[in-house]
Amino acid sequence: MTLQDYSIPGTACVAALQRNQVDHVVTVPDWVQLALHSHMEQGIAGIRLVNCANENQTVTVAAGLTIGGKRPLLMMQNQGLYNCINTLRAVCLDAHIPMVLMVGQFGREYANLGRPSTDSRRTMVRMMEPLLGAIGVPFHCLDNEADLVKMDKAFEQAEAQRTAVVLLVSAPMAWR
């Protein structure tokens, strides 16, 4: 298996966002999802990009959008998720405002792809799944393009359970 086998094309992600009727992407940019960020910055009809100064703001802005009747998706990297745990706690776990986050596993060594992320030698990668389990936030891994169907499931799950659902992006996205 090569990196290409794990790289999800940015265009496929755009299609998944459109299929899920996402109207706002709220973000602090992520190295793993640069290809998708690039598409967003070029402009996608019907999807507004909201750049935030840090990840706590992505969560609160997305909450306001959701309350106001919109359907946002958040993009950040694993370090950003660690940064906004208390905001996720308040907004999604206590206040039960649903949202879907795409979180890039920044720092994941390519040798770890296809293996459990908990075997990674990088702390920020290795801790992510156990942390999400510990705080009770459901997550799904996007290991290849076929996994994008999990975005549909994530929106259904977020709304049904009124919680945050995280999609962990395993490998750098493909620039196509």
Add this chain to the structure above:
Amino acid sequence: MMNIVQACGVVAKGRGDAVLVSTMLSMFIFDRIEGADGKAKMVPLIGGKAGLVLGLGIAKLKSLLGADASAAQVATTGRISSVPLMGGAAGLGLGLALAQPQRKVIVIDGDSSLLMELGGLATVVAANVKNILHVVIHNGTQFTGLANMKVATTDFQFAEVARKCGYVHAERISDGAQWAERFAALLAMDGPVFVELMVEPVPQQTKAGFEQEEMPDRQFDRMGQEALALQAMLANDAA
């Protein structure tokens, strides 16, 4: 400087159908002065400690005369509280302003809260929303009215920083009467608009022998309840 009843009372009396996002202190004051009927009309806005005591006293009396004397029965129509979550108010307000561009959104931030997420000023400006009035209660204290702990910096120039970040208009107001006079015009302006209110801290309660009460469940449930109610109200208005 004005007192907190003047600072929040002007907003409660004049907000109309604007959505209101609060932090902890202002949430408690809005609960008191809007009371069970959601109307602030009876509460006098008088300066100084006497005005604070009178305003809160009448607000309390008003809530006791409401349909249900329980504190949990205060009306929160069109309100959401960033509680317990310091630093979240501006983001919540920005999301609401983006989603509802035809409706005004008023954010009543606290100085400690805003310092935690000062970068949020840049985020608000970058989003280019016109319908947000961002107010900070600058009283230099945290746990105001309880232990009055000092904020990291007490002479921070919030309005100046907001102006430098690119808010269309930013000003500092110290006088309660001036705030009452300026509020309607500031709310009507195309924003984002920022107002720094210089507010006297509510007197400290704690002293030797003081016992802190347990936090009620409502403190942890209310943001979710308010979110659901606000979501339904906005959806209903849009229909």
